[in-house]
Amino acid sequence: MITIPILPAHPFLYKVATQLATTFHLSVVDTLLPTLPFVLYLTEERLELRDMQTTIGPIYVDFVNGTLGHRRRYGGGRKQPLAKAIGLKHSATPTVLDATAGLGRDAFVLASLGCHVQMVERSPVIAALLHDGLQRTQQDLEIGTFIKERLQLIYYDTQHWFSQLSPSQQPDVIYLDPMYPHRKKSALVKKEMRIFRQIVGDDLDAPKLLKIALTYARQRVVVKRPKLAPTLDDMLPSFCIQSKNTRFDVYKI
Template sequence: MKRVAAVLRVDFVEGSVAHRLRFGGGRGQDLAKAMGLRAGKTPTIIDATAGLGRDAFLLASLGAQVTLIERSEEMHRLLAQGMERAEREGGQFREIIGRMTLLKGDAKDLIPELSGEAILVDPMHPERKNSALVKQDLRQVRDIVGSDEDAGDLVRLAIKHARKRVVLKWPAKADPIEGVQKCTHQIRGKTTRYDVFMIG
């Protein structure tokens, strides 16, 4: 019997996002460190490639004001629905969503008009040799948004406009994006690395 793919939805209240919220390790997490969240420092953040909104939600849960940018009409709709559901949940969820602002459009057009201390760029990652390793929801996102051929342009533009830092979230073993300057430093996890470009 053929398995029907689950309908993609953005869920901040249950599943992996809620688990990470409860047990994730706060500001000690690689993403938080890469973005510059530390004791007494909470930068304003632009998430230039919002996708499922998980990183933005985590950063907002740690106190950051996060502007999410999503250019895909379909992903933007799913994000808006997910944020509405979390807001209706009330309590801690409403408080976190209150620090998230969702914009629809191309980050390359919007970033010059925004003022972010730190910009996160998490483009679609190169296809893995073994596609079975890629979680179903991420495969579904790829089907919706495509492969982000302009990732290099976006990173370069972000470096031009961020006030303090740009962070590229990229597979741990993948080559650097062609045409992008060498990063200042990296934070490496098992499967993901954060290339940090400090400004000024």
């Protein structure tokens, strides 16, 4: 993994930067060194991951505005493919552990639909971005309260987190969205995936994670895949839910 420091935009943000660095085992710098490929830039508004080698815009977590804000309002509710794959129907609202949280988009959608979701993220850089996004979202007058109740970030290696769960803590559903070399998505997400791969690498332990998840989920494991990609580790699912560019492989327990 690449070491990426936090750079506060103003001296008065140094304390906040230090607190973040302590929580997520990162470092803080007060000047931008030309040799740094990436930096976590802390402004008054948010924490941003910046690629210092290109002019590509910053990556940050925003659960309130933009695409996720639109999806929360007009995304189709429980009829959308993700919700169907998780098992959301009628009064059924399963608990979900998102074992490969990334930027938390699917986890946020599920929380918006009523699920209690734990996002587990092992990358300190991605976890810091998620933490910042959650903190800002919790201040929002419209959705802050339910997000605080339903969406939780756990900065931990997922496999080790599983081993700590007691039977009463096991989630109904474990959700996996592993980053694989053959993934094909839009130009925007390709930008993110390219940067993510440089920072955290591909999820080469995803097959092992699937096998472990099958022993800890109460009801099902859901694996998000590119539409034409093979099943993870050639394990045939119980059934699949298709969307335009994505497939959800559902393994019922």
